[in-house]
Amino acid sequence: MDQSAPSDLLSSSTGMLALVALASAGLVLLMRPGPRSLRLAGTVLGLAGVAGLFVEVLKLASGGVGAPPIFPVIFGVTAVASAVRVVTHPRPVFAAIYFILVVVASASLFLLLEAEFMAFALIIVYAGAILVTYMFVLMLAQQSPVEGDGAANWYDRVPREAVSCVIIAFVMVATLTQVLFHPNEGERRLASAQRGEAQLEDARWNSLASLPQQLKQTVRERLQLSATEPIALVTTDPASCIGVEGDQHFVIVTVQGKDQRVDLTAADLPVNAQFLGTTLVRDFPASIEVAGVILTMALFGAVVLARKQVELGEDERRELAGLSRLSVETDGGSNR
Amino acid sequence: MTSMLASFDASSVNAALLTSALLFGIGLVGFLSRRNMIVMFLCTELMFQAAALAMIAFGRVHGNADGQTFVIFILTIAAAEAALALGLVVLLYRRRETLDSEAWSELKEC
Numbered sequence: 001m002d003q004s005a006p007s008d009l010l011s012s013s014t015g016m017l018a019l020v021a022l023a024s025a026g027l028v029l030l031m032r033p034g035p036r037s038l039r040l041a042g043t044v045l046g047l048a049g050v051a052g053l054f055v056e057v058l059k060l061a062s063g064g065v066g067a068p069p070i071f072p073v074i075f076g077v078t079a080v081a082s083a084v085r086v087v088t089h090p091r092p093v094f095a096a097i098y099f100i101l102v103v104v105a106s107a108s109l110f111l112l113l114e115a116e117f118m119a120f121a122l123i124i125v126y127a128g129a130i131l132v133t134y135m136f137v138l139m140l141a142q143q144s145p146v147e148g149d150g151a152a153n154w155y156d157r158v159p160r161e162a163v164s165c166v167i168i169a170f171v172m173v174a175t176l177t178q179v180l181f182h183p184n185e186g187e188r189r190l191a192s193a194q195r196g197e198a199q200l201e202d203a204r205w206n207s208l209a210s211l212p213q214q215l216k217q218t219v220r221e222r223l224q225l226s227a228t229e230p231i232a233l234v235t236t237d238p239a240s241c242i243g244v245e246g247d248q249h250f251v252i253v254t255v256q257g258k259d260q261r262v263d264l265t266a267a268d269l270p271v272n273a274q275f276l277g278t279t280l281v282r283d284f285p286a287s288i289e290v291a292g293v294i295l296t297m298a299l300f301g302a303v304v305l306a307r308k309q310v311e312l313g314e315d316e317r318r319e320l321a322g323l324s325r326l327s328v329e330t331d332g333g334s335n336r
Numbered sequence: 337m338t339s340m341l342a343s344f345d346a347s348s349v350n351a352a353l354l355t356s357a358l359l360f361g362i363g364l365v366g367f368l369s370r371r372n373m374i375v376m377f378l379c380t381e382l383m384f385q386a387a388a389l390a391m392i393a394f395g396r397v398h399g400n401a402d403g404q405t406f407v408i409f410i411l412t413i414a415a416a417e418a419a420l421a422l423g424l425v426v427l428l429y430r431r432r433e434t435l436d437s438e439a440w441s442e443l444k445e446c
Binding site: 023027031050053054057058060061062068069071072073075076079080083084086087092095096099102103106109110112113114115117118121122125126129130133134137138140141153155156158159160161162165166168169170172173176177180181189190192193195196197198199200203275276279280283284287291294295297298299301302305306 | 434
């Protein structure tokens with residue numbers, strides 16, 4: 001097609017590769033304990049690399065026209081920066097708190113992607129439940145720092161093989177960005193997004209059709225009927241009780257012996273949570289059962305592990321204290 | 337059709353995919369290089385987060401709720417994993433009185 005396309009493609013790819021390398025170099029500097037100036041340099045390098053990547057990627061999305069939208073960049077950079085702090089912070093408690101910031105930032109990205117229910121579920125489950133568990137375990141298992149001058153434990157300060165780890169991650173992220181943001185990929189994604197938008201409309205109308213109670217409620221409100229008025233949906237098409245005429249969706253109902261046509265608008269479509277819920281129980285019923293089994297097994301496993309730790313921990317303590325396991329004066333359940 | 341197209345926000349999708357790739361890479365670095373077992377598991381949660389973000393972004397592209405549905409299952413697995421892994425961490429901590437994963441590099445007791 002275009003003569004300049006291959007060179008454009010090459011420059012965009014290598015540019016992105018260079019930016020990922022820049023960010024990785026910044027991460028290496030941040031990982032290792034060092035003087036303040038080195039860490040500052042790492043922060044600057046990393047932020048420059050990440051910001052450059054975001055600009056490049058958003059340019060790809062808009063085709064280079066118009067100002068890039070601000071919110072995806074803010075949330076994305078916040079998530080990445082706090083993730084770096086999770087990895088580099090010498091104190092695990094602060095790492096956990098920065099992880100909450102990652103969760104909040106990616107929940108905001110979920111909101112931008114119109115996944116409202118999952119955004120709040122993520123905050124409740126991750127920031128609310130899982131992070132509280134982490135905090136409890138940190139309190140249970142955290143050693144007090146040996147030096148006593150507020151310094152963290154040495155194994156929290158000194159990373160293991162920081163350079164090789166960052167190289168591994170660099171290869172991985174470079175591959176991912178090359179695949180995800182290949183210039184041809186943008187067009188393909190836009191094409192499937194066009195198909196996807198049409199499918200999304202159909203899918204949401206279908207999920208409304210499988211919610212007859214809500215449909216009747218809508219009809220009652222539209223016709224200003226009382227809640228006890230009996231109405232029946234007339235199904236003309238066996239696949240769906242919602243008819244389509246051009247762009248207009250409608251439903252035919254029987255009220256007081258008469259058939260009546262009620263037009264539906266986009267405002268009557270189920271909201272994100274209803275849509276997600278109907279998809280979940282209609283398309284993935286077996287998966288819900290499996291998820292329940294997994295959670296139950298995790299519960300049993302956690303109980304077994306927790307029981308084990310009390311008894312074995314006691315034996316271990318005795319050994320550490322130089323006592324024999326058979327010493328009798330504090331035997332049995334007196335310690336529990 | 338044009339109004340539907342306008343509602344699709346390619347820049348949000350791209351930003352989410354980039355964030356997901358970077359979060360996964362950072363989580364990988366953390367898991368491989370940190371010595372503290374709790375932080376290592378925190379980094380696996382980071383990688384779960386990246387996967388969830390990619391799921392939602394691609395679900396948005398393909399215009400159905402399957403991506404979001406899968407994130408519900410990711411949350412389930414993450415919760416189960418957190419309960420079990422943290423139970424194990426506490427167990428290991430009781431044995432060696434340290435959270436350093438190097439203490440277990442021999443893969444045997446004492």
